[in-house]
Amino acid sequence: MIASVSGVVKATTLSSAVIEVGGVGLSLSLPARFAASLTVGTHAEIFTTLVVREDSLTLFGFDRASSRDFFDLLQTVSGIGPKVAQSALSIYEPEEIASAIASENAAALERIPGLGKKGAQRAVLELKDKVSALNIAQKSNSQSKSNWRNQLSSALIGLGFSAKDAQSTIDLVSNELGSQVESTDISQLLKLALQSQGRN
Structure with missing residues (x-):
């Protein structure tokens, strides 16, 4: 290997x-x-x-061993192959996926391209008892929310935005929402980001 x-x-x-x-x-x-x-x-x-x-x-x-280990772990779930596992790590950090699984937040996992509702539910069911074995620290909600810029940037880049365009769009969303941005769901932030591009 x-x-x-x-x-x-x-x-x-x-x-x-x-x-x-x-x-x-x-x-x-x-x-x-x-x-x-x-x-x-x-x-x-x-x-x-x-x-x-x-x-x-x-x-x-x-970028790190824990990401690689989580990539391998995700593929132990029935129906999840390398492409879906890679997509998961394109929009989430390993800690965020572990937190979603541990808290049975299947809705967060549904945002992973190619996974779907049933796949997200299977991931929670099959991995809940395994995530602790990787010693991946689970972030608190406040810590996870502070990473919204990285999540949104990855999502926009995955949709074809350049890194520069993604950053300028994120700044627009941040200015529009102000302090509320930290408590806004990432899916809503992505929607606002795409809408802001339509206005420009």
């Missing part, structure tokens, strides 16, 4: 990157929020897991 790679970022897309290791360019599939954080020409250390299928070998990369 390839547990990690370390090298220079040669290219990036919305959900992948090419890392040069020992003169070889490795293509890695990444969560959108992580891909957006990488800069071409800089050095990066990426935690990885190799997914083997009959017709493909895909190397998935993550």
